[in-house]
Amino acid sequence: MIAFHEWLQLTDAGLYCAPGDFHIDPSRPVARAVITHGHSDHARPGHGAVLATPETISIMKVRLGEDSADQFQALDYGVALQHGDVTIRLHPAGHILGSAQVELNFRGQRAVISGDYKRSSDPTCKGFELVPCDLFVTEATFGLPVFRHGRDMEEIGRLLDSQRTFPDRAHLVGCYALGKCQRLIALLRQAGYDRPIYLHGALKSMTDLFLALGQNFGELALVSEAGRGLAGEIVLCPPSALKDRWSRRLADPVTAFASGWMRVRGRARQRGVELPLVISDHADWPQLIDTIAETGAEEIWVTHGREDALVYQLTRMGKRARALALLGREDEED
Amino acid sequence: MKAFATLLDRLVYSPSRNTKLQLLQDYFRNTPDPDRGWALAALTDGLPFSFPVRRTIMELMEQRLDAELFRLSRDYVGDTAETVALVWPDPAEPQEPPRLSEVISKLGLIDTQELGDTIAAWLDCLDVNGRWALLKLLTGALRVGVSARLAKTAVAAMAGHSVDEVEEVWHALTPPYTPLFDWLEGRGEKPEIAGAPVFRPLMLAHPLEDGELAELDVAEFSAEWKWDGIRVQIAASGQEARLYSRTGDEIGASFPELISAFRFDAVVDGELLIVREGKVAPFNDLQQRLNRKTVTRAMMERYPAHVRLYDALIINGEDLRALPFVERRARLEQWHAAVRPPRTDLSELIEVRDREELMRIWRETRGAGIEGLMLKRRSSPYLAGRPRGHWYKWKRAPITLDCVLMYAQRGHGKRSSFYSDYTFGVWKGNEIVPIGKAYFGFTDEELKLLDKWIRANTLQAFGPVREVRKELVFEVAFDSAQESTRHKSGVALRFPRISRIRWDKPASEAGTLEDMMVFVAAS
Numbered sequence: 001m002i003a004f005h006e007w008l009q010l011t012d013a014g015l016y017c018a019p020g021d022f023h024i025d026p027s028r029p030v031a032r033a034v035i036t037h038g039h040s041d042h043a044r045p046g047h048g049a050v051l052a053t054p055e056t057i058s059i060m061k062v063r064l065g066e067d068s069a070d071q072f073q074a075l076d077y078g079v080a081l082q083h084g085d086v087t088i089r090l091h092p093a094g095h096i097l098g099s100a101q102v103e104l105n106f107r108g109q110r111a112v113i114s115g116d117y118k119r120s121s122d123p124t125c126k127g128f129e130l131v132p133c134d135l136f137v138t139e140a141t142f143g144l145p146v147f148r149h150g151r152d153m154e155e156i157g158r159l160l161d162s163q164r165t166f167p168d169r170a171h172l173v174g175c176y177a178l179g180k181c182q183r184l185i186a187l188l189r190q191a192g193y194d195r196p197i198y199l200h201g202a203l204k205s206m207t208d209l210f211l212a213l214g215q216n217f218g219e220l221a222l223v224s225e226a227g228r229g230l231a232g233e234i235v236l237c238p239p240s241a242l243k244d245r246w247s248r249r250l251a252d253p254v255t256a257f258a259s260g261w262m263r264v265r266g267r268a269r270q271r272g273v274e275l276p277l278v279i280s281d282h283a284d285w286p287q288l289i290d291t292i293a294e295t296g297a298e299e300i301w302v303t304h305g306r307e308d309a310l311v312y313q314l315t316r317m318g319k320r321a322r323a324l325a326l327l328g329r330e331d332e333e334d
Numbered sequence: 335m336k337a338f339a340t341l342l343d344r345l346v347y348s349p350s351r352n353t354k355l356q357l358l359q360d361y362f363r364n365t366p367d368p369d370r371g372w373a374l375a376a377l378t379d380g381l382p383f384s385f386p387v388r389r390t391i392m393e394l395m396e397q398r399l400d401a402e403l404f405r406l407s408r409d410y411v412g413d414t415a416e417t418v419a420l421v422w423p424d425p426a427e428p429q430e431p432p433r434l435s436e437v438i439s440k441l442g443l444i445d446t447q448e449l450g451d452t453i454a455a456w457l458d459c460l461d462v463n464g465r466w467a468l469l470k471l472l473t474g475a476l477r478v479g480v481s482a483r484l485a486k487t488a489v490a491a492m493a494g495h496s497v498d499e500v501e502e503v504w505h506a507l508t509p510p511y512t513p514l515f516d517w518l519e520g521r522g523e524k525p526e527i528a529g530a531p532v533f534r535p536l537m538l539a540h541p542l543e544d545g546e547l548a549e550l551d552v553a554e555f556s557a558e559w560k561w562d563g564i565r566v567q568i569a570a571s572g573q574e575a576r577l578y579s580r581t582g583d584e585i586g587a588s589f590p591e592l593i594s595a596f597r598f599d600a601v602v603d604g605e606l607l608i609v610r611e612g613k614v615a616p617f618n619d620l621q622q623r624l625n626r627k628t629v630t631r632a633m634m635e636r637y638p639a640h641v642r643l644y645d646a647l648i649i650n651g652e653d654l655r656a657l658p659f660v661e662r663r664a665r666l667e668q669w670h671a672a673v674r675p676p677r678t679d680l681s682e683l684i685e686v687r688d689r690e691e692l693m694r695i696w697r698e699t700r701g702a703g704i705e706g707l708m709l710k711r712r713s714s715p716y717l718a719g720r721p722r723g724h725w726y727k728w729k730r731a732p733i734t735l736d737c738v739l740m741y742a743q744r745g746h747g748k749r750s751s752f753y754s755d756y757t758f759g760v761w762k763g764n765e766i767v768p769i770g771k772a773y774f775g776f777t778d779e780e781l782k783l784l785d786k787w788i789r790a791n792t793l794q795a796f797g798p799v800r801e802v803r804k805e806l807v808f809e810v811a812f813d814s815a816q817e818s819t820r821h822k823s824g825v826a827l828r829f830p831r832i833s834r835i836r837w838d839k840p841a842s843e844a845g846t847l848e849d850m851m852v853f854v855a856a857s
């Protein structure tokens with residue numbers, strides 16, 4: 001039997017499938033790329049041909065431009081694509097809208113490259129689908145036992161409690177523009193919050209795309225058109241705007257930040273936020289361990305994150321585990 | 335425990351005083367007795383126990399998580415108690431967490447043998463935040479950025495009382511302070527304090543602003559030297575004496591020679607100083623004695639403590655606070671002459687005939703090595719807090735020196751989008767070396783202009799700090815300068831502030847380290 005590393009290799013652009021001659025989420029322009037999802041550390045411009053889910057392609061076109069790749073090919077979840085000796089399928093990863101795990105079959109071996117994933121439910125994207133495999137290539141953004149994310153609705157409850165305690169202050173929530181922002185809006189609506197939700201301009205284009213793809217978010221408004229103050233309102237902005245001059249227009253804002261990192265106090269303090277909300281789009285420690293066990297894979301490669309602890313734990317579980325330490329992955333924003 | 339944990343969690347992340355007050359008030363209003371009283375104790379004087387729990391917790395942890403995984407987690411988080419709270423297994427089903435009062439009463443009687451099992455059982459039914467709060471409570475150090483005074487202010491504000499009324503009864507009460515809450519919520523009488531050596535809130539002075547002197551009638555005031563020590567209150571009942579700081583913290587343990595010397599029955603107000611052969615030592619000497627849990631005989635001999643008295647609140651059970659200052663002063667003098675308490679003397683009254691003489695005396699304070707003057711209205715009763723128009727502190731004129739802005743850092747809270755903390759320096763040969771930091775002395779309008787200038791003149795950014803072009807000159811005012819090993823320049827400033835922004839002045843004309851060393855020599 002052929003060894004995995006003979007057909008799945010590491011090049012300086014990242015993970016490479018040799019018999020299919022394509023990369024997965026390459027860190028620099030290549031001839032052929034399979035893209036797991038639209039976040040900028042996975043989806044980059046300048047590739048020759050891109051294969052991804054239709055949603056990921058839409059996201060790439062809005063973020064990076066219509067011509068950010070020479071050619072886009074859409075592949076729906078679950079549909080097999082024969083490419084030379086390799087069969088490719090995409091499966092929901094539960095990370096953000098359009099996010100996919102990449103299943104590759106070659107000479108009787110099945111490898112699954114997870115991209116970023118989570119197991120918790122998310123009203124803005126399809127839930128993670130488990131694919132049994134021989135080699136599982138996993139992320140490890142939150143690969144330490146200290147990361148257990150808890151229930152997102154409890155965190156939304158804390159935000160709404162704070163809004164009641166401080167009715168004279170705006171509540172400014174920092175969140176990543178793609179995925180987290182729309183998930184927060186959907187969760188607030190699920191919690192019965194029916195007032196307008198105010199957005200920083202940088203969150204508009206992605207949110208519009210989600211709307212165009214069929215999400216219903218209730219009443220949204222742009223801060224730039226709503227005037228100053230917004231006391232008692234909930235305002236979403238990218239993390240970089242939390243402490244930017246932009247935020248001065250708001251009424252004495254309570255600054256919140258929605259991220260898996262907020263579970264650790266030092267990280268929350270570094271950000272200088274008053275209300276850390278532990279809402280993450282990545283698998284936490286128990287989800288990483290359980291998912292890996294459930295795939296049945298005997299060999300595990302860890303792409304990026306806190307891989308030391310995960311590799312250690314997998315070795316204890318009798319798996320062959322190895323850290324790839326891929327370059328160019330950012331874990332700061334979550 | 336849940337409400338207390340939520341309170342601590344929000345307090346830790348809230349830089350603003352008003353936010354903290356609001357969170358505290360919400361908690362005290364909505365939490366039943368005796369839980370809220372124990373929370374108040376934890377936030378003020380501390381709980382009557384603390385345990386060396388570190389080892390116990392580590393032993394519990396070893397049974398629950400692989401040691402290597404714990405080590406990796408601890409390295410990442412940076413704090414052992416927080417790491418334990420984070421990695422401790424969550425309850426499979428939501429459990430009823432213990433009440434704060436249950437935790438306290440159990441700990442009061444606990445045998446160290448059962449400490450581990452008890453803590454484990456509690457941790458098993460708490461969520462992550464509750465576990466963190468419990469571990470903080472056990473180690474006796476909350477560190478949530480709330481002073482005892484702020485917690486008392488919140489309690490007082492619940493019922494529209496001033497914090498001084500709470501301070502007045504505070505030392506007659508013990509946790510969980512149920513009579514205090516009964517009184518505040520109108521169910522009981524004000525707690526009785528007669529006879530106990532308890533803290534009475536102090537009367538504080540306002541700084542004398544520029545031009546204010548012209549409006550004062552000098553004949554209505556007494557003048558004293560402003561001593562460079564710390565303000566204290568001695569409360570003694572004959573058998574027992576206590577020494578309180580300005581904020582009502584008991585500091586007697588650091589000064590046993592005073593506590594054992596005070597056998598009188600009175601509450602008096604004065605300045606704690608180190609005095610050798612009648613001469614007041616520099617403030618730095620007093621600092622050697624502050625905040626020490628144990629004091630050696632050698633320390634007491636090397637830094638002899640002394641209290642210079644300037645007012646009397648109560649003498650032999652008679653409350654003098656309603657009397658005018660001059661009468662209280664006369665009673666203080668009579669009493670002092672009769673009792674002659676050791677390690678004390680009286681703060682001298684300065685004879686002043688008119689405004690001109692007062693100005694002259696004030697101008698001479700710097701030369702005489704004195705911090706400034708105190709002006710006290712002769713007719714003023716002793717009023718708690720900082721009432722307007724009664725007492726003034728008039729610090730000697732500051733020294734000023736033109737310095738160059740070097741680094742700017744983002745502020746906190748309301749100022750977090752502004753670069754509002756400034757590091758400035760002076761010339762040393764051809765380079766500029768930092769000599770200090772200041773974050774006030776300018777108006778909000780000036781802050782906006784400074785923020786804009788800093789963003790336009792940044793050389794490099796290091797996280798929240800920006801290095802700027804060495805082109806903007808500040809006139810920096812400070813009370814004195816001392817040699818220091820903490821700064822590269824070897825100088826540290828006391829009470830620095832930005833007195834003027836010299837937009838017009840080229841950096842080449844700013845001061846030098848030699849200029850600064852002259853002030854060091856004079857201080």
